[in-house]
Amino acid sequence: MALFVQKFGGTSVGSLERIEAVADLVVKTTQQGHQVVVVLSAMSGETNRLIEMATQLDARPNSRELDVLMTTGEQVSVALLAMAIIKRGHSAISLLADQVGIRTTNHFGKARIEHIQTARLQQELEHNRIAIITGFQGRDYEGNITTLGRGGTDTTAVELAAVLKADECQIFTDVDGVYTTDPRIESKAKRLSHITCAEMLALASLGAKVLHLRSVEAAGRYKVPLRVLSSFSPDTGTLITYEEELIGHSRIAGIAASRNEVEIKVLGCEQSFSCLGEIKALCAEQQIEIDMIAQTHQHSGKIDYAFTVQSNDHLQVIEILQSNLRYIRAHSVESNANVAKVSAVGVGIKSNCEVSNQFFSALTQEGIKTLLVSSSEIKVSVLVEEKYLELAVRTLHATFFSESTE
């Protein structure tokens, strides 16, 4: 007998028919002799319906009350799934965040889980009940309702799996696992049966949308065995592992791509002054991360800096830098949003020069100019013109995942 935490996202519970299918799936797991704790999102569409009502009343609705509103979505899901499972003759009970005892910080809309009580859940499991928990939500120390922000239901599932020491946390979604790259860009993309947590973290932060970064971080923190699989055609999916032996032999796990980047150039900086340090400090004040930094020396002795920021920080960064041009002793600021970041991710990538050589020569052969470059222990990233995104992904995929290199 194993204990599984099974998480189903909005699409997986998006209609009464889908809820019936999830009920069948959960019941099947218990019939195989396992214990199940289910974590649910709101039915797809519901979150938007609620937000729309709120923003009609106030374009920027009060964040505490927005959380009170939003959490009704998961409450509806858990009650309906409990009914569907009970109708099938099995014992099930829905539990809200406060009933489980999921305590979070008090940052409405983006709270973090601080503590989960296990007494009530253990009790339900001992009574052979399928416990169905509202994902995405918690209560702060004053009992206010909070939500965890994007990817919050995954985070709830992972943290529950951690405190319950579950054998596996199964994230049921609308894709059947983690692929070598986005199958919509490269139809030859293959599903990975395993991926290390470090690789998954890198892929998630570099544009892969299967799992939300925070839930992978949480999984890594507690070494929760995490499996991504499809609720529409469940099979083995992809397992996120913590096996150290994988670190030994370097490989490429996948190719990620993101349009969510903007290249910023700060031109004509004085060499004698720490211009880059000031830029970093100004951005850090506004919690804006800068990445892929490069510097070029002009003949005049001045320095040009280039770096990237996330698209949603674009306008704010330009505003900050423009209004501080004199302070940072720079001549001008430029930006280019028509760029994309393409990355290869894999354990041991940095210690293997051949991978890096293959990466750059493949792009060069296709005439794809790299604007900026960055790398870490497990990834190599390049910034390219946005129009080259698909070509770069397909070229790199062919390089590292051709039939012969399998």
Place this chain on the structure above:
Amino acid sequence: MALFVQKFGGTSVGSLERIEAVADLVVKTTQQGHQVVVVLSAMSGETNRLIEMATQLDARPNSRELDVLMTTGEQVSVALLAMAIIKRGHSAISLLADQVGIRTTNHFGKARIEHIQTARLQQELEHNRIAIITGFQGRDYEGNITTLGRGGTDTTAVELAAVLKADECQIFTDVDGVYTTDPRIESKAKRLSHITCAEMLALASLGAKVLHLRSVEAAGRYKVPLRVLSSFSPDTGTLITYEEELIGHSRIAGIAASRNEVEIKVLGCEQSFSCLGEIKALCAEQQIEIDMIAQTHQHSGKIDYAFTVQSNDHLQVIEILQSNLRYIRAHSVESNANVAKVSAVGVGIKSNCEVSNQFFSALTQEGIKTLLVSSSEIKVSVLVEEKYLELAVRTLHATFFSESTE
């Protein structure tokens, strides 16, 4: 400065426009220097939407989970109203049953409030916040979500007003007060500025739909000053009073009518046997109330009994009596659903013979035959053929509320 508990029903918060109107109304009350605790129902239509989903999954959905589902309705209302009030620059906070501390029995779907904590509410009032509470719901001693059944939001409001010692509990609804009779039957019906709690109880139990019986009972228990008024055109409405002086001078407060009655006849009972006692016992076992009992002696020495039950008990009563005919030593059972109960309600009605005489002679003059009769300290009721309902109401209204008798 007074403290008001203001309750708004489903129609009053049935759209975003209506929620904006309620926000204006509540804010206006605070601008007059008063403290306000608001109690809300689900937006009209929402309850049906939720029930429909549940019954599609299971024709008889699990009662605990149904309560989890239903309570999302009020949660949406309170969050939206809080946003609308905050948008208007006033301080407001939504509180769910568990945040207030509304403890109930564990009878899902028809729980009763056992205890309400006041600490959190008092704290919000001290901070000059408008507290917006989910009506209709509570938590049992195990923390399970419960609902109070029909009229539950009124009950929440009344009980909150009682524990907070509010100056008035204002029930905002879609009618502007309590009328001398149903204005849809008699357009000359007049609104009462005052009504005693005993009269209101009688009217509610005899078919008037303005207030639910349980909320009036709760008001009476705690002597909560209760006012019924319209959220669409709020004015003074009708105040439910506990003033003893009203008891002194007898009057008719109103004429109530109900189609929700069935006449049951048990024929040919043996005189030597306590047939009626057995009928009462059999019905009481199933929590079925019988009313308006009459007995007739046949020439043969046998006895016929007639009485009424509520329409929704009709089939069950027939089944019980048919299957126990031999046991209760009766010959046969008949029923007639084409009947209606018409009542006059008023303090001191029994001690004033003239009222009773007027009542019956008015009906006789119009050729309306009374099938059964019952009376108490504050009401006289007759059962008539259903087709006479409107005529009986209009006749009695003219008798007791003609211009001259005003």
